[in-house]
Amino acid sequence: xxxxxxxxxxxxxxxxxxxxxxxxxxxxxxxxxxxxxxxxxxxxxxxxxxxxxxxxxxxxxxxxxxxxxxxxxxxxxxxxxxxxxxxxxxxxxxxxxxxxxxxxxxxxxxxxxxxxxxxxxxxxxxxxxxxxxxxxxxxxxxxxxxxxxxxxxxxxxxxxxxxxxxxxxxxxxxxxxxxxxxxxxxxxxxxxxxxxxxxxxxxxxxxxxxxxxxxxxxxxxxxxxxxxxxxxxxxxxxxxxxxxxxxxxxxxxxxxxxxxxxxxxxxxxxxxxxxxxxxxxxxxxxxxxx
Amino acid sequence: xxxxxxxxxxxxxxxxxxxxxxxxxxxxxxxxxxxxxxxxxxxxxxxxxxxxxxxxxxxxxxxxxxxxxxxxxxxxxxxxxxxxxxxxxxxxxxxxxxxxxxxxxxxxxxxxxxxxxxxxxxxxxxxxxxxxxxxxxxxxxxxxxxxxxxxxxxxxxxxxxxxxxxxxxxxxxxxxxxxxxxxxxxxxxxxxxxxxxxxxxxxxxxxxxxxxxxxxxxxxxxxxxxxxxxxxxxxxxxxxxxxxxxxxxxxxxxxxxxxxxxxxxxxxxxxxxxxxxxxxxxxxxxxxxxxxxxxxxxxxxxxxxxxxxxxxxxxxxxx
Numbered sequence: 001x002x003x004x005x006x007x008x009x010x011x012x013x014x015x016x017x018x019x020x021x022x023x024x025x026x027x028x029x030x031x032x033x034x035x036x037x038x039x040x041x042x043x044x045x046x047x048x049x050x051x052x053x054x055x056x057x058x059x060x061x062x063x064x065x066x067x068x069x070x071x072x073x074x075x076x077x078x079x080x081x082x083x084x085x086x087x088x089x090x091x092x093x094x095x096x097x098x099x100x101x102x103x104x105x106x107x108x109x110x111x112x113x114x115x116x117x118x119x120x121x122x123x124x125x126x127x128x129x130x131x132x133x134x135x136x137x138x139x140x141x142x143x144x145x146x147x148x149x150x151x152x153x154x155x156x157x158x159x160x161x162x163x164x165x166x167x168x169x170x171x172x173x174x175x176x177x178x179x180x181x182x183x184x185x186x187x188x189x190x191x192x193x194x195x196x197x198x199x200x201x202x203x204x205x206x207x208x209x210x211x212x213x214x215x216x217x218x219x220x221x222x223x224x225x226x227x228x229x230x231x232x233x234x235x236x237x238x239x240x241x242x243x244x245x246x247x248x249x250x251x252x253x254x255x256x257x258x259x260x261x262x263x264x265x266x267x268x269x270x271x272x273x274x275x276x277x278x279x280x281x282x283x284x285x286x287x288x289x290x
Numbered sequence: 291x292x293x294x295x296x297x298x299x300x301x302x303x304x305x306x307x308x309x310x311x312x313x314x315x316x317x318x319x320x321x322x323x324x325x326x327x328x329x330x331x332x333x334x335x336x337x338x339x340x341x342x343x344x345x346x347x348x349x350x351x352x353x354x355x356x357x358x359x360x361x362x363x364x365x366x367x368x369x370x371x372x373x374x375x376x377x378x379x380x381x382x383x384x385x386x387x388x389x390x391x392x393x394x395x396x397x398x399x400x401x402x403x404x405x406x407x408x409x410x411x412x413x414x415x416x417x418x419x420x421x422x423x424x425x426x427x428x429x430x431x432x433x434x435x436x437x438x439x440x441x442x443x444x445x446x447x448x449x450x451x452x453x454x455x456x457x458x459x460x461x462x463x464x465x466x467x468x469x470x471x472x473x474x475x476x477x478x479x480x481x482x483x484x485x486x487x488x489x490x491x492x493x494x495x496x497x498x499x500x501x502x503x504x505x506x507x508x509x510x511x512x513x514x515x516x517x518x519x520x521x522x523x524x525x526x527x528x529x530x531x532x533x534x535x536x537x538x539x540x541x542x543x544x545x546x547x548x549x550x551x552x553x554x555x556x557x558x559x560x561x562x563x564x565x566x567x568x569x570x571x572x573x574x575x576x577x578x579x580x581x582x583x584x585x586x587x588x589x590x591x592x593x594x595x596x597x598x599x600x601x602x603x604x605x606x607x608x609x
Binding site: 024027028031032034035036038039041042045053054055056057058099102103104106107109110111114115116119122125126129132133134135136137138139140141142143144159160162163164165168192193194197218221222223224225228229239240241243244246247252254257258260261264265268269271272273276279280283284 | 321323324325327328330331332334335337338339340341342343345346349354356408411416418422423424425426427428429431432433434435436438439440441442443444446448449451454484488489492493495496541545547548551552566569570573574575579582583586587589590593
């Protein structure tokens with residue numbers, strides 16, 4: 001229907017169709033403004049002086065560019081060391097992503113391609129836990145993380161989240177869809193299962209691995225509730241709980257707060273625009289994240 | 291999913307070479323190989339999913355104060371307290387459950403309908419479609435912390451952009467978006483729609499693209515107009531996707547935490563303090579972990595009931 005409609009639109013350009021096209025793009029433009037204006041406002045405010053940030057009539061382009069907000073948050077001696085939080089977030093999210101990729105691909109491969117006693121039970125159990133709401137794990141995992149001595153360290157935010165079943169489920173589904181012939185040929189040539197996994201399966205699985213990597217990184221980078229409670233001292237925080245601290249500490253000094261928001265957003269927006277296809281397809285095909 | 295049937299070994303007659311391969315497979319890899327592949331994940335799974343799932347129940351049967359040495363067994367005491375009016379926790383807990391319930395009730399209709407409209411727009415073919423899809427999805431990749439601090443600024447009653455533009459078009463420019471009801475709810479719902487709309491829209495879009503185009507052609511031949519095609523072809527085709535979106539949206543809304551934590555801080559007078567805000571504060575700030583664990587199971591049970599109900603209702607109406 002869509003193709004036919006737009007084809008006829010393009011073919012006949014009578015005034016009525018032209019008008020409906022204008023309305024169409026106006027609608028799209030309004031929606032785009034609604035979605036992007038707040039982000040541009042954050043960017044614009046982060047480069048304003050404090051008085052200009054709260055003055056009406058408001059200005060979209062700062063009269064004078066001020067980097068006060070950024071110099072405040074990049075000052076590492078304060079109680080709000082944003083650069084340190086940035087580094088913490090990079091380390092935690094990268095470590096988390098690597099851990100997810102390694103453990104989920106190994107387990108996903110075994111569940112997809114090997115026969116062993118307890119396989120179906122294990123798979124059912126793992127997938128079944130996808131339906132347990134995360135907040136149920138708050139108290140016990142706090143105590144477990146404390147038992148390991150991980151409270152107030154990045155281990156507490158990088159590792160427990162990697163136990164989620166999503167990656168295993170997602171990769172198992174993909175591995176099952178691969179043709180078996182290549183593996184069988186490699187077996188005849190005397191390769192063992194680990195070599196097959198490493199040299200045949202993983203290179204064939206770059207798109208789903210990329211999808212999983214990007215989704216894991218974003219999820220961990222944005223994680224809020226858990227780090228608020230397990231990261232306690234100012235220097236050990238990641239960006240999301242850090243931003244809440246910044247927000248409280250600077251109250252109405254909006255250029256500082258918005259500068260923090262920009263610093264936290266830029267990496268994810270870059271990842272998003274590069275890996276958009278993987279993210280959107282990953283989300284729409286699984287529908288399981290969220 | 292669809293690969294599962296085709297991949298079952300042994301369902302198709304194996305040629306002789308395959309039999310040999312199977313043999314080698316057996317000889318070449320020892321029976322413990324699968325377990326070695328599973329081991330790294332299983333260590334994580336046992337430590338942070340399976341054990342805590344049981345341990346949490348155990349905690350909820352105790353008066354478990356993290357800071358005190360003794361953790362006396364109280365059996366179902368924590369649960370009984372929650373259902374006893376006037377106990378230390380029940381009033382605040384049910385107020386927070388009510389806040390979560392309200393947020394879910396107010397947000398889900400918008401989060402189900404608006405993304406559908408956006409998906410219908412994006413399902414048309416036009417130039418720049420990829421750009422618009424990306425623009426509408428972009429807020430979703432930001433974390434709730436960024437969304438929270440940004441909207442607290444936009445909704446600032448005195449200097450915020452929202453009141454500024456309301457004033458510009460002749461509406462009141464002093465709405466207390468964050469500190470008074472019902473405005474606080476409007477704010478929390480509005481920013482959530484802005485934040486997560488793209489996620490639901492993308493799921494709808496995948497569902498729309500799965501609908502067989504020949505159904506639309508057939509409807510057109512029968513003389514159905516746009517609205518009739520939407521009601522008789524699009525909506526029935528979207529049923530499973532609609533069920534998925536409604537279910538995950540209810541669950542996501544019931545998990546609300548970051549928006550009220552950052553923006554309203556539960557104000558006014560704890561009216562917007564969500565259940566998870568209260569549970570986390572009670573368990574991880576005040577360290578009444580037994581009581582907080584019990585609350586988390588009560589909330590989980592609610593969500594389970596809602597999911598089942600949702601599923602059953604949809605099934606009924608379908609067949």
